[in-house]
Amino acid sequence: MKSKILLVGTALLVMSFSLNAQGLMNKLKQKAEQAAEKALDKKVQDKTGVNTGGNQTNSGGNGNSGSGNPSNKGGGGLVTTPPDVNANLADAETSFKSHSYGDARYAVQQAMLGVEMEIGNKVLKSLPETVSGLPYEKERDQVTSTGWGWVGLTIQREYQKDDKQLRTMIANNSAWMSAVNMYLANGGYSQSTGGQQNWKQTKVKGHKAVIEYNESSGYKLSVPLGQTSLIVWEAVNFASEQEVMTAANAFDIDGLIKTLGEK
Amino acid sequence: MKKLFILIFSFATVALQAQDFNKNLASARTAYSAGNLEDARFAMQQMMNDIDLLVGKEILNLLPTKMDALSANTKEDNVTANTGLAGVLIHRTYGTGEKTAQIDIMGNSPLVASINAILSIPFIGNSSDGTQKVIKVQGYKGVMQKSVNTETNKENFTVQVPLNSTLLTLTINDSNEADAQRLAGTIPVTEIAKLVQ
Numbered sequence: 001m002k003s004k005i006l007l008v009g010t011a012l013l014v015m016s017f018s019l020n021a022q023g024l025m026n027k028l029k030q031k032a033e034q035a036a037e038k039a040l041d042k043k044v045q046d047k048t049g050v051n052t053g054g055n056q057t058n059s060g061g062n063g064n065s066g067s068g069n070p071s072n073k074g075g076g077g078l079v080t081t082p083p084d085v086n087a088n089l090a091d092a093e094t095s096f097k098s099h100s101y102g103d104a105r106y107a108v109q110q111a112m113l114g115v116e117m118e119i120g121n122k123v124l125k126s127l128p129e130t131v132s133g134l135p136y137e138k139e140r141d142q143v144t145s146t147g148w149g150w151v152g153l154t155i156q157r158e159y160q161k162d163d164k165q166l167r168t169m170i171a172n173n174s175a176w177m178s179a180v181n182m183y184l185a186n187g188g189y190s191q192s193t194g195g196q197q198n199w200k201q202t203k204v205k206g207h208k209a210v211i212e213y214n215e216s217s218g219y220k221l222s223v224p225l226g227q228t229s230l231i232v233w234e235a236v237n238f239a240s241e242q243e244v245m246t247a248a249n250a251f252d253i254d255g256l257i258k259t260l261g262e263k
Numbered sequence: 264m265k266k267l268f269i270l271i272f273s274f275a276t277v278a279l280q281a282q283d284f285n286k287n288l289a290s291a292r293t294a295y296s297a298g299n300l301e302d303a304r305f306a307m308q309q310m311m312n313d314i315d316l317l318v319g320k321e322i323l324n325l326l327p328t329k330m331d332a333l334s335a336n337t338k339e340d341n342v343t344a345n346t347g348l349a350g351v352l353i354h355r356t357y358g359t360g361e362k363t364a365q366i367d368i369m370g371n372s373p374l375v376a377s378i379n380a381i382l383s384i385p386f387i388g389n390s391s392d393g394t395q396k397v398i399k400v401q402g403y404k405g406v407m408q409k410s411v412n413t414e415t416n417k418e419n420f421t422v423q424v425p426l427n428s429t430l431l432t433l434t435i436n437d438s439n440e441a442d443a444q445r446l447a448g449t450i451p452v453t454e455i456a457k458l459v460q
Contacts, residue, residue: 085295085303092310093288096281101321101458105314111291112307119300261301 082117083110116145116153116172123155123170123259132247134159134166152228166247167234170225172260204248211241219244223253226262284313315344315351315370318458322353325458326366327449330435331442333358364435366450370459375425381406382425398444400424401452405431407443422447429459 092107120143129136142156153172158165199212202221209223219235221244231251235244257263291306319342328335334357341354353368381388381397382404388397398407405424412419419436420443433447 086292089288089292089295096284096314101314101318105311105318108307108310108314112304112311115295115300115304115307119304122300259301261305 083114085111085114085118088114113145117143119172119260120145120153120155123256124157126252126255126259127157127168128250131159131166131250132243134161134164134247163237165234165236166238167236168251169232169234170229170256170260171232172229202245204245205253207253209248211244213241221245221248223248225253225257225260229257229260229262231256281317284310284317287313312344316342319344319351319353319368322368322455322458323355325451325454326355327451330357330364330446330449333362333364362437364433364446367432367434368429368455368459369432370429374423375428375430378406378423378425378430398422398447400444400447400450403452403456405447407440407447409440424452426452426456426459429455431455 088107088111092104092111095101095104095107124141124143127136137158137160140156140158143153144156145153155170155172157168159168160166198214199210202209202211204221204223207223207225209221211222212220214220217234217236219233219238219241221233221235223231225231231253233244233248235247238244238247287306287309291303291310294300294302294306323340323342326335328337336356336359339354339356341352343352343354351368351370353366355366357364357366388406389395394409396407398405400422403424403426405422408421408423410419410421411417417437418439420434420438420440422433422435422443424431424447431450431452433443433450435443435446438446
């Protein structure tokens with residue numbers, strides 16, 4: 001029993017060094033990150049009186065059922081005004097002059113978050129409203145930035161008609177970009193003859209890309225944009241690879257590269 | 264005389280860092296007003312680096328210059344900002360012989376959530392064979408781990424203390440548990456926590 005507990009402890013320690021830890025560590029890490037996010041949002045709310053649009057979706061809300069607690073029937077939701085960039089830069093300057101480096105750092109992070117939200121909204125406006133006959137779903141448009149850490153900025157738009165769907169996700173300044181670039185650069189992924197071909201290298205408007213196919217989830221096409229950005233399309237119920245490539249060609253890749261400040 | 268030169272040099276470095284911050288702040292404001300959002304963001308990232316480097320240098324000044332008989336190798340002191348995944352990295356080593364120690368402080372460390380999880384689960388935090396235990400360093404909870412060199416039978420210790428999103432790690436080899444905990448207590452964790460919050 002004792003050795004089992006030690007083994008579990010050792011295994012958990014080893015897993016903690018992997019960014020792709022599964023199971024318990026992932027849940028605990030998620031809880032820790034959610035707590036950190038809530039603390040950050042509370043600090044923003046205390047400072048500015050508004051909540052930022054930088055919240056990542058929190059799964060598993062608090063169900064207030066049982067024990068005589070009332071359940072929530074409605075509310076005003078959250079205000080998603082991005083932080084005021086100029087006000088935060090002024091805060092940063094004041095804090096820096098008074099040697100409050102922690103406050104200065106926080107203010108710069110908030111200013112960056114504000115700018116990233118603006119970049120995200122600019123990118124969203126530049127995306128097409130219809131792709132291959134599929135109209136975009138306005139209520140599912142999403143721009144997310146935490147302003148810190150290694151998640152970076154993500155922009156999402158979905159197109160759907162009946163059960164045919166195209167999900168578009170653009171990641172900017174994301175640490176997992178390095179994984180995709182390695183994917184493409186090291187030549188480990190190549191085409192093979194015979195058997196089922198689930199992934200291959202391809203090109204979208206002259207830019208190197210990787211396309212994958214999975215029977216249960218559909219097609220996935222990834223195109224690195226410059227050094228730190230990536231666009232991924234997930235196509236569900238598309239009849240063929242060519243249909244997916246046609247849909248991807250509806251996007252202005254060079255325009256996206258320019259808007260994101262990439263080369 | 265040598266100490267005076269070091270003091271003058273560190274004041275000069277801090278002054279230069281402040282100039283960089285102000286320069287990058289001006290660039291950020293100009294770029295943002297002109298609608299160059301990407302340039303504004305880049306300038307703000309540089310501002311964060313400037314602050315991280317300044318805080319890193321202040322923390323280095325707080326760290327002990329000796330760990331028992333081991334003197335700090337100040338020429339090898341290192342502060343690195345903009346490492347991508349993590350925030351600022353601060354590094355100091357002690358001793359030059361077989362017995363050495365080092366302090367590493369990593370801002371925005373991805374390990375912090377995992378260490379906090381270990382600290383909150385007692386049956387994992389404390390192992391039955393004594394190779395891992397939860398300790399307190401100046402009131403802050405931390406994890407102490409022991410490893411034994413099978414050839415020399417010498418014990419090496421790591422003490423990790425999470426401070427918000429920053430991780431402080433003391434590594435000391437050829438020591439014992441009492442000394443490792445005592446030396447960890449010589450690090451001004453409370454002051455460092457104020458600087459990194």
